[in-house]
Amino acid sequence: MADSKREIERKYAATAATRLPDLSRVAGVSAVAHRGVTELDAVYYDTEDLRLAAASLTLRRRTGGSDAGWHLKFPVASGIRDELREPLSGTLPGSFAGLLRSRVRDRGLVPVVRLVSARDVHHLLDAEGALLAEVSVDRVRAERLMGGGATAAWTEIEAELADDGDPAFLDAVERRLRKAGIRPSTSPSKLSRALAETAPKRSRSRPSPAAGPALPTAGDHVLAYIRRQREAIVALDPAVRRDLPDSVHQLRVATRRLRSALRTYRKILDRDITDPVGAELKWLAAELGIDRDQEVLDARLRSGLDTLPRTLALGPVRGRLRVWSVARRNGSRRRTVALLDGKRYLALLESLDDLLAAPPLLPAASRAPERALPGAVLKEYGRLAARIGHALELPPGHGRDLAVHEARKAAKRVRYAAEAARPALGKPAKRFAKRMKAVQSLLGDHQDSVVAREALRALAAQAHAAGEPAFTWGLLYGREEADAAARERELPEVWRRASRPRLRAALEG
Incomplete structure (x- = not known):
């Protein structure tokens, strides 16, 4: 059975010039430990008609970082997902294939997006040195692998709660970020943003005359x-x-x-x-x-x-x-x-x-x-x-x-x-x-x-x-x-x- 964890995180919009404020001033934080920059390379898989993305499911194969491997994420609530992990391998793990069968059925899974990220990681620690949350500044480059090869690039900030942490702690982190002018991202995930910004551009058709809304039958x-x-x-x-x-x-x-x-x-x-x-x-x-x-x-x-x-x-x-x-x-x-x-x-x-x-x-x-x-x-x-x-x-x-x-x-x-x-x-x-x-x-x-x-x-x-x-x-x-x-x-x-x-x-x- 795959390893599983509850992922509670929030994402914030940023630019290359954005700098984190002093997060040691967040209530409960005694120290901020800079863990350096990690290079992450992830390929995201979906059906050709993007069935997983439509259901807010994420399937990726990632190298780099401490959790390299296959990851499958199920939405639980806004900002909360269950993440399942399997070891790195060349093929989709059988356990994941079963969990995706009701969505995928006999459709094949193909690489749709590649995300290469430079993640600058900071750990927020309490007085005993225990991890409260991880805050990172991610510089992301996305490449469309299915349909056009378009690219996109952006910077975002991610705050992820430590395992078994109190979700209210992220409220305190957000207040500090907002005071520094940093606002929540409008994209729920990196994948959704990558798909939106690298989508093939379709020719615009002339809009038809507006009609009144039909009454539901x-x-x-x-x-x-x-x-x-x-x-x-x-x-x-x-x-x-x-x-x-x-x-x-x-x-x-x-x-x-x-x-x-x-x-x-x-x-x-x-x-x-x-x-x-x-x-x-x-x-x-x-x-x-x-x-x-x-x-x-x-x-x-x-x-x-x-x-x-x-x-x-x-x-x-x-x-x-x-x-x-x-x-x-x-x-x-x-x-x-x-x-x-x-x-x-x-x-x-x-x-x-x-x-x-x-x-x-x-x-x-x-x-x-x-x-x-x-x-x-x-x-x-x-x-x-x-x-x-x-x-x-x-x-x-x-x-x-x-x-x-x-x-x-x-x-x-x-x-x-x-x-x-x-x-x-x-x-x-x-x-x-x-x-x-x-x-x-x-x-x-x-x-x-x-x-x-x-x-x-x-x-x-x-x-x-x-x-x-x-x-x-x-x-x-x-x-x-x-x-x-x-x-x-x-x-x-x-x-x-x-x-x-x-x-x-x-x-x-």
Whole structure:
């Protein structure tokens, strides 16, 4: 696995005549150590259509300096990136190829820009001599390697926070720089500036007569929502591969939201085109569920054990749970990564691109969103109402558990449909989605209890077969059974609040 670090930095505009002010006057700085000038030579790679740059991703092979090697940077927030490093080699590291696959797919990576920098480095140190930040004056020369060979040159100042430093320290550095007349750069990175300043000059075409802005249609709103979910899937792919917290869950949610939109808005988009895509999204969500569901189950079972008095934890219950969880988790992790490397998943990403490039809009897509979207949301609501009514009619037991689970899936679709309509319908859609989320959460907690009971029954059987006490697993099973019964008692009132006629009427306008 590649080395990883959180990079927090700020960039400032400068000229060849710019000089750093006395940074020892920054609060907390006891000394400024000049580390001399380092020559850096970096080649940046991207697809021919610059897919990585469009997503603010940076891939480079750099020589010179203390961190020569391959670097891959993912944006986190403004001025914050996760930088992954692999040793210097002649070919792209395999770990990086996997992390870029959702963006690159079968497109080749080619050198696009070369940056040669003379970096004049200064370390800001505290009273104990520990590094607070590195401030450098970089004199940069950029050369376009793909498309024209244009060059550019500039000087900039970069302030990078030391590992595990307080980001507020960079505020103090910036105040000192601003007092010296140095202002933040308008370019987020060297690469973005190089691409902009070396871009091929295109002949200017005569502008067409100005036309008034077109009013957004129902199709515009639905496509914008689908585009956001597609982008979320692509962006979360490398996070899942890096095993970042909650990444599998977020990827699954984006997949489900996208599928839900395709199903809900069938009068906007031609289902002959979208149904095959929806089927593949259903497959992907189910596969991701193997990993995600295990995460949720592990957390629930651990929490149950944590709330028990020690005197009720009989036998090696924590050890058994740990072994059981690790075995299931390791297998699911391998399946998930293999899934993301598979041809079927990559074909799905391509089909999503194709759908957005040539959307199969139906005549209703041209209608005003406030006329076309509420009906689709309320149709999903009607399906949910029928399923909840059916569940409440059944006696407690396996049949009701299955019916509640079906109602939960319907509640999720209503919520996603309302969220998709929110940019067009405003507060009524927001309130409606919030109410549906409350119903979904209650039904989801009920389903989690059902799944936990199945796992506890299996753990109890394993413990008994090994000659261990099964008392604790039975106790937790009883708790889960009582919790599910409590959710069932709460459901009528939660549903009553969520299904108020005024909410539905407001959604219809």
